[in-house]
Amino acid sequence: MMRFKIALLVAGMLLSGLASAEVCTTQSQMTPADRDALATTARSLATEVQADNVKGLQSATVAEYAKDFSGIGDVVSATAAKLKGGAIEVEQVYLLDGTQLKKNADGSAPDAQFFCSLNKSVTEVDFLIPGLLPGRYGFVMVNVESSSPWQLSFLLRQDQGRWAMAGFYPKALTAAGHDGLWYWTQARAMATRKEHWNAWLYYQQAQALLQPTGFVQSSHLEKLKSEQAAAAPPALSDGVSPTAPLIVKGADGTEYRFIGLGVDDSLGAPKIDVLAHLQVDAATDPAVAKKRNADAASALLAAYPELRKAFHGVWIFAETTGQNPYATEESMGEIH
Incomplete structure (x- = not known):
């Protein structure tokens, strides 16, 4: 990536x-x-x-x-x-x-x-x-x-x-075959349909494609960001970060603390992926880490099922301080 x-x-x-x-x-x-x-x-x-x-x-x-x-x-x-x-x-x-x-x-x-x-x-x-x-x-x-x-x-x-x-x-200039204006238009339609999670992430993809680099701003980009803020789900009113994590519970009661949510097109799939950064206390055996990531992705989709129809799959980056993240990707059909 x-x-x-x-x-x-x-x-x-x-x-x-x-x-x-x-x-x-x-x-x-x-x-x-x-x-x-x-x-x-x-x-x-x-x-x-x-x-x-x-x-x-x-x-x-x-x-x-x-x-x-x-x-x-x-x-x-x-x-x-x-x-x-x-x-x-x-x-x-x-x-x-x-x-x-x-x-x-x-x-x-x-x-x-x-x-x-x-x-x-x-x-x-x-x-x-x-x-x-x-x-x-x-x-x-x-x-x-x-x-x-x-x-x-x-x-x-x-x-x-x-x-x-x-x-x-x-x-x-494109992601999954579409340009920034397409994602902006789709985000507006999603917001109208009350698909706030999909809209918020599609606005993010639109900005990534339309902004030349981080130090360049414009009236149009400010309008986009204003629309994204208005469409944001209530759970993201304070954003999502290490100091304001998005906490999602799995079916067994396990809490997953997401410290970042974004989008990714690295696989070249027909749709973009959700990119979720998961805060974990310590690295663990790869088999255990893979299952934890899969369970975290499942919990995220169970909490926000609208994500299933707008994205190809979910990347989970499990992050531990001072260590490289453990990353996995699963398509929507593989996440139960």
Whole structure:
């Protein structure tokens, strides 16, 4: 499940308070020279990713990331396998001027905000990037139309007269054969039918497909999140987390403490899976752990049976502090 492991290449990650908003220029407002330079660089980088040319990408990356490229190289290779034969098209270009950013008192890079008004309307795309060094940046989204469409987003920084890669964010644009707008539409219909658990998770899938990366927000995504919050089941009023677990009882009275609920498309099944993180006290024998996971999945579906018709199956990740999780997946027909 690579998409849970992709590391974002943003310097610092020290949340020291957001800096004053910097300047964003959308592609319709920027000069042709800037727009063409950013688009050309991103298209070239996407071509290198598609070709799995890790060395070529390393040479086109800013120095602080180029010096240790092994992790990025792994992501590139995993992504390249998904892009074979795909047509490359630049989707959107933003110019982010952070030249006036000032380092924090301790010398760390500040956090930056860029508010981008689209066509002088109330619609916005916002970038809230942590730990950003002063400089001139671009953010470019490139779509690759292959058997399964992907989007490659690049954060670029102008270094010594050239645009170089300062961040790489690849993602699939579909899950189980459907795009983000389809999941959003389905979530709305589910909410209308009072299928609150299905709706809440389908909204989550819609956001995962529509959001280029975590530091990008927009008016449309805020609307989606607002709808998801309104559709959330009462049991999730406080969310689901280690401090606010979802507690479900099995038929024998055993309590299962779920500390995370999400969606997964790693199997390429006709429908997406439910992804549930289960808090357990200690690791145990694999046979016992497998039965515990199966019992937890059964308890979850017994409590919320609507999940059976909207999903392919259930992943259970049993998590113990300081140890790797024990993960199993069963299709709905296998869960009793």
